[in-house]
Amino acid sequence: MWTFGKKIAAGFAISFALLAAIGVVAYRSTESLTKTSYMVSHTHLVLENIANILSQMKDAETGQRGFVITDDEAYLEPYESGRNSVDKLVKDLRELTADNPHQQKRIDELEPLIARKLAEMKQVIDLRRSAGFEPSRKVVLEGAGKKTMDDIRRVLEQMDLEERDLLKQRASEVEASASGARLTIGLGTLFCLLFVSAAGFFLTSSLTRQIALAVKHVQNSSAELQSAANQQATGAKEQSTAMNEITTTIRELLATSRQIAESAQRVAQIAAQTVSAARTGDGTVDKAHESIAGIRHQVDQIVNHMLELGKKSQQIGAVLEIVSELAEQTNILAINATIEAAGAGDTGKRFAVVADEIRKLADRVAGSTKEIRGLIDDVRSAVNTTVMATETGSKSVESGSKQFADVAVAFKQIADLVGTTTEAAREIELSTKQQTTAVEQVNVAIANVAQTTKETEASSGQTLQTASQLAMLSAELLRLVQPQVTA
């Protein structure tokens, strides 16, 4: 995967490599140039040395010649200096040309020549000192010194030539290498420049594209993140609101639970009171039951007496019926007797009187019978009323007794139910206590959740902010990489 780093690294590596190559080439060229220039300067040194040698020899010869001519020791100064320095110079030369076997051979050839020449000069000088001018001139004229000097010159010239050839060669080498270096450096630099610019362009465009892509992704993601953060913020807000509502509801629930617990407690108390009241009522009912039973007994007795009384009055009534019947019959007979008496005429008058008396008696009896019947009826109606009343009373006593029994049963039921109620109330109390505890726990948990929700809200707000910042940053980044894109 060609990452940014790799691409940039590759570009830079190649540029580095090219630069390094160019540097190496330049360095090499410089090295070779330096070496060549060192060689050139070396050669110049050699040449200088050779020239010095020649010059020293010439000076020596000149000194010699001067002395020969003038016999002035002062003119031997160049000869002395030359003689002293030539060996060193030759040694130096030998050192300088240690790498050149041709030159070494020539130096081998040169050294004896120089020695011969110096010896010759010395000979001449000594001769001049000792013999004077003419012998020395003869020696000089012999030309051995000149020959030697010519040989030295020849050798030195050869050496000089060779060195100059070497110099030319080296100069051409230098030129060649310099031109090669120039070429290399120029082309390389050009190529490098081209490559670097191409690479830079390519990299820039590729990187820009990639960055733009990545930034677009980031923008999209940040937009998504923003929307998600928005949703989260909204959700957190809703959750927070819901939490508030739940908290309120839980508080109300708590309050209600406490109320229920209190009510259950009160119910239990009331139930206990009701049980005791029911027990008291039970006792009262039992007493009432007993008294009712007594009443019933009495009432039954009354009823019995009344029924007996009724029977007796019925008997009286029956008797009275007979009497009444008799009276009626008597009356009818009296009437009929009166009628017959009326029909009998005078004879029947006395009979009519008796019939009349009978009639009167029958009337009296009927009247009394009516009275008695009235009384009997009163008694019987009174008896009936009493019996009915007592029956009604007995019935009501019965029903009352039954009702009392029912009441007693009801009281027992009440006591049982109250007992059950007490149990239930206790259970309710317990469960409401548990519920209160649980609700309090829920309350705490809800408070925690509410806290968490608030934190989530805050953090989601922060996330939203961060997402917005991210969106802004990505937009800026996009603008950085693609200034033409203004979104």
Added chain:
Amino acid sequence: MSENLTGVIERSTELRRAFDKSFSVAPVTRATDLEDLLDIRVGLDPYAIHLNQVTGVFADKPVTPLPGSFPELVGIAGFRGAIVPVYDLRILLGYPRGGSQRWLILTAGKTRIALAFDQFEGHTRVARSAIAEEGAGETQQHHVREVVRTANLVRPIVHLPSILEVIRKRARQENL
């Protein structure tokens, strides 16, 4: 109750005295300005019948019903060996059917019929001045010509002959 008892004892003593007295007293001739009436009730209304128009008063006499078209004919009954038709005085007086026909009176005269009615209250003797003719302005009642005024009420007196007349007419129509 003790008051009533003493009252009753007093009454019985009084009755005995009166009874005993009646034997000691001389027979009293009946005053001729007294009229004998039988007090009856038909329905709930009080009536009276002249005793001289009646030959007998009977109670609870068994009456054999006869099938017939006369609603007022209750049936026949035997009176001292004679079979007599029994008519309902209620219906004859214009009352709707009903009531008990326990009491019978046997009419006097040639044609003997029995009239049944609800209640027999007794035999009274009133002064003839208490009987008055029924005026035209008073309520028109069948077979009532006279009324008798007693202390507490006015009893119309049933005129038996007119009833007999009606029955005779009916019988004739039937025979036709």
